[in-house]
Amino acid sequence: MADADNPGTASEPPERTDGPSWTQCRPDCIAPRGRQAHCPVDHLTFTTVANFDRHRRHGRCLDPATIGMTTNERGLWLTPATDEDRERMGRAR
Numbered sequence: 001m002a003d004a005d006n007p008g009t010a011s012e013p014p015e016r017t018d019g020p021s022w023t024q025c026r027p028d029c030i031a032p033r034g035r036q037a038h039c040p041v042d043h044l045t046f047t048t049v050a051n052f053d054r055h056r057r058h059g060r061c062l063d064p065a066t067i068g069m070t071t072n073e074r075g076l077w078l079t080p081a082t083d084e085d086r087e088r089m090g091r092a093r
């Protein structure tokens with residue numbers, strides 16, 4: 001009975017409109033897991049968020065193939081040139 005009257009702070013949380021809308025994904029989209037990232041614009045999946053950022057320029061998407069990226073056997077885009085990615089792939093196995 002102590003908390004009979006609440007302070008009138010009935011501020012509702014604002015609705016979040018940002019973020020990808022997964023309902024618009026295609027059936028052949030590769031669902032990202034863990035630290036992977038999926039682009040809601042061109043529906044490509046990247047092995048890391050860093051690789052996702054790499055194909056974004058000035059708020060637009062680049063074709064990953066034109067910036068030296070390639071896909072692995074699962075169809076995920078990655079940057080083969082960096083040792084960081086190589087080590088990560090090696091550890092994943």
Ligand SMILES: [Zn+2]
Pocket residue numbers: 024025026029030038039040043044
């Ligand atoms: Zn998609």
Ligand SMILES: [Zn+2]
Pocket residue numbers: 039040041042043044055061062
């Ligand atoms: Zn994209």
